[in-house]
Amino acid sequence: xxxxxxxxxxxxxxxxxxxxxxxxxxxxxxxxxxxxxxxxxxxxxxxxxxxxxxxxxxxxxxxxxxxxxxxxxxxxxxxxxxxxxxxxxxxxxxxxxxxxxxxxxxxxxxxxxxxxxxxxxxxxxxxxxxxxxxxxxxxxxxxxxxxxxxxxxxxxxxxxxxxxxxxxxxxxxxxxxxxxxxxxxxxxxxxxxxxxxxxxxxxxxxxxxxxxxxxxxxxxxxxxxxxxxxxxxxxxxxxxxxxxxxxxxxxxxxxxxxxxxxxxxxxxxxxxxxxxxxxxxxxxxxxxxxxxxxxxxxxxxxxxxxxxxxxxxxxxxxxxxxxxxxxxxxxxxxxxxxxxxxxxxxxxxxxxxxxxxxxxxxxx
Amino acid sequence: xxxxxxxxxxxxxxxxxxxxxxxxxxxxxxxxxxxxxxxxxxxxxxxxxxxxxxxxxxxxxxxxxxxxxxxxxxxxxxxxxxxxxxxxxxxxxxxxxxxxxxxxxxxxxxxxxxxxxxxxxxxxxxxxxxxxxxxxxxxxxxxxxxxxxxxxxxxxxxxxxxxxxxxxxxxxxxxxxxxxxxxxxxxxxxxxxxxxxxxxxxxxxxxxxxxxxxxxxxxxxxxxxxxxxxxxxxxxxxxxxxxxxxxxxxxxxxxxxxxxxxxxxxxxxxxxxxxxxxxxxxxxxxx
Numbered sequence: 326x327x328x329x330x331x332x333x334x335x336x337x338x339x340x341x342x343x344x345x346x347x348x349x350x351x352x353x354x355x356x357x358x359x360x361x362x363x364x365x366x367x368x369x370x371x372x373x374x375x376x377x378x379x380x381x382x383x384x385x386x387x388x389x390x391x392x393x394x395x396x397x398x399x400x401x402x403x404x405x406x407x408x409x410x411x412x413x414x415x416x417x418x419x420x421x422x423x424x425x426x427x428x429x430x431x432x433x434x435x436x437x438x439x440x441x442x443x444x445x446x447x448x449x450x451x452x453x454x455x456x457x458x459x460x461x462x463x464x465x466x467x468x469x470x471x472x473x474x475x476x477x478x479x480x481x482x483x484x485x486x487x488x489x490x491x492x493x494x495x496x497x498x499x500x501x502x503x504x505x506x507x508x509x510x511x512x513x514x515x516x517x518x519x520x521x522x523x524x525x526x527x528x529x530x531x532x533x534x535x536x537x538x539x540x541x542x543x544x545x546x547x548x549x550x551x552x553x554x555x556x557x558x559x560x561x562x563x564x565x566x567x568x569x570x571x572x573x574x575x576x577x578x579x580x581x582x583x584x585x586x587x588x589x590x591x592x593x594x595x596x597x598x599x600x601x602x603x604x605x606x607x608x609x610x611x612x613x614x615x616x617x618x619x620x621x622x623x624x625x626x627x628x629x630x631x632x633x634x635x636x637x638x639x640x641x642x643x644x645x646x647x648x649x650x651x652x653x654x655x656x657x658x659x660x661x662x663x664x665x666x667x668x669x670x671x672x673x674x675x676x677x678x679x680x681x682x683x684x685x686x687x688x689x
Numbered sequence: 690x691x692x693x694x695x696x697x698x699x700x701x702x703x704x705x706x707x708x709x710x711x712x713x714x715x716x717x718x719x720x721x722x723x724x725x726x727x728x729x730x731x732x733x734x735x736x737x738x739x740x741x742x743x744x745x746x747x748x749x750x751x752x753x754x755x756x757x758x759x760x761x762x763x764x765x766x767x768x769x770x771x772x773x774x775x776x777x778x779x780x781x782x783x784x785x786x787x788x789x790x791x792x793x794x795x796x797x798x799x800x801x802x803x804x805x806x807x808x809x810x811x812x813x814x815x816x817x818x819x820x821x822x823x824x825x826x827x828x829x830x831x832x833x834x835x836x837x838x839x840x841x842x843x844x845x846x847x848x849x850x851x852x853x854x855x856x857x858x859x860x861x862x863x864x865x866x867x868x869x870x871x872x873x874x875x876x877x878x879x880x881x882x883x884x885x886x887x888x889x890x891x892x893x894x895x896x897x898x899x900x901x902x903x904x905x906x907x908x909x910x911x912x913x914x915x916x917x918x919x920x921x922x923x924x925x926x927x928x929x930x931x932x933x934x935x936x937x938x939x940x941x942x943x944x945x946x947x948x949x950x951x952x953x954x955x956x957x958x959x960x961x962x963x964x965x966x967x968x969x970x971x972x973x974x975x976x
């Protein structure tokens with residue numbers, strides 16, 4: 326096992342800059358997720374770590390060793406692929422044994438190792454099957470088994486479960502997390518699904534347009550996003566943004582949003598000078614509360630657009646002027662379509678971003 | 690449970706009627722050729738044609754003894770197999786390169802395709818002159834390249850089949866997932882090992898189909914063989930023509946010779962039919 330360090334990594338494809346100078350470190354035994362929308366450079370980054378793609382600039386280190394010039398097959402990297410990449414002409418057994426055959430292992434040792442990993446991955450009954458006869462979940466378990474059979478220095482997973490149905494995806498998520506805790510491999514997991522990253526990773530690298538937007542624990546990325554992109558990309562249902570200007574009225578610093586004045590939280594009241602005048606506030610749908618009693622104080626008023634009822638809560642979309650906000654409400658709220666409602670925002674969970682740069686402001 | 694037998698509908702009758710017409714249309718000439726090859730000389734040209742006669746092998750004996758057909762068959766097999774091996778060896782590597790590395794960004798691939806756009810007759814005269822001159826050199830002598838030498842035909846057929854083979858093979862290689870190759874590279878295999886252990890096994894149906902088409906083309910080719918050979922390197926298709934004599938066309942031996950030349954390919958294709966259909970639909974059925 327090894328730690329991985331990227332230093333100012335750059336990748337061009339002709340004139341296209343896929344990765345534009347990124348640096349981060351993965352600790353030995355850490356589970357790191359690279360999260361971003363498609364085209365953000367996350368797959369290119371992973372392919373460079375694996376040695377499948379040459380770097381245009383910058384360095385990749387395994388422990389302290391620069392590996393830019395080391396061939397993929399000599400890096401001792403294992404990878405699980407989005408499409409499983411099982412060899413269709415080989416049985417499950419031979420698929421798992423494939424990496425060992427290249428290392429010219431004796432057949433008794435191969436057999437022992439294949440049976441051992443099949444047991445761990447719950448595949449013992451499938452060894453004689455051909456890849457065409459497997460479900461997606463089974464195929465990916467075999468992909469993982471083949472990757473893990475030779476005890477790699479680093480284990481890379483490239484959107485390994487994005488083709489599975491919801492139920493299998495959840496099972497595989499737990500299984501991969503379990504594997505990591507059990508085997509303590511250094512793992513890098515590439516995904517566009519923020520839920521996967523949040524559920525599994527120790528730390529998350531959020532990428533966008535070839536650059537890193539934030540590196541942090543799932544909690545940090547969710548609760549203290551470094552900019553409005555991270556705030557908008559992470560979280561389901563997505564965060565609400567309210568754009569407006571800062572105003573002083575009656576000694577209170579407030580955000581003027583359309584016709585409404587929303588007081589800033591206590592901690593920011595004295596720091597008006599350090600804040601930009603044009604600001605974007607983000608607040609997650611969990612922290613916007615419906616006020617049905619018209620006498621209670623409120624921040625915003627709007628009209629219910631639609632109510633989606635889920636198992637034990639509902640997501641209410643509310644039009645405040647021309648802005649549509651999402652609110653998570655208990656089932657007991659019982660609001661109707663087109664009903665006028667009042668909203669109260671929880672000041673503790675308001676996050677602020679510079680409207681021009683998108684960077685978070687007023688932190689700490 | 691048994692499905693109820695289908696009633697004969699007007700549409701069904703029409704359908705099978707059409708199938709029957711097409712079947713007769715395609716099989717009758719072949720059947721006529723085979724029947725004629727067994728007819729005694731007197732019955733061959735009789736009008737109206739006779740279908741009942743005393744079968745004889747005279748025509749075959751005549752063709753094989755008089756026209757040295759054994760040599761023609763040997764030549765044909767050698768030229769067809771050698772050019773097919775060459776085409777597949779060059780074509781698979783070229784097609785892989787086009788499919789995987791986009792070599793030449795499509796320009797080279799298009800250029801190769803354009804060489805198929807002019808008729809064979811346009812190049813046969815230059816070929817004749819080129820091979821005549823090469824045949825006079827020591828290199829030409831050593832490699833059996835020259836007029837009436839098999840090397841000339843092998844090179845010509847390779848030139849003519851290669852664009853088609855590359856064009857067919859590129860799509861087969863494009864259908865093979867890149868991730869499979871990536872995976873094998875990470876599993877500790879070199880590029881050449883990946884090609885041998887992962888790519889070629891998956892491309893086998895495509896390579897087989899391409900090889901069969903090349904073989905059939907080379908076997909049936911007439912124009913180049915007619916112009917570039919005389920006796921020693923003569924192939925079957927041209928051999929058939931040798932019964933078009935000054936005294937008239939010897940239809941019996943012609944039919945016998947034609948039957949001999951057609952039969953191996955018919956048997957070959959019938960044996961490989963299922964495999965070829967699978968190969969042609971290879972890309973379409975994969976999930």
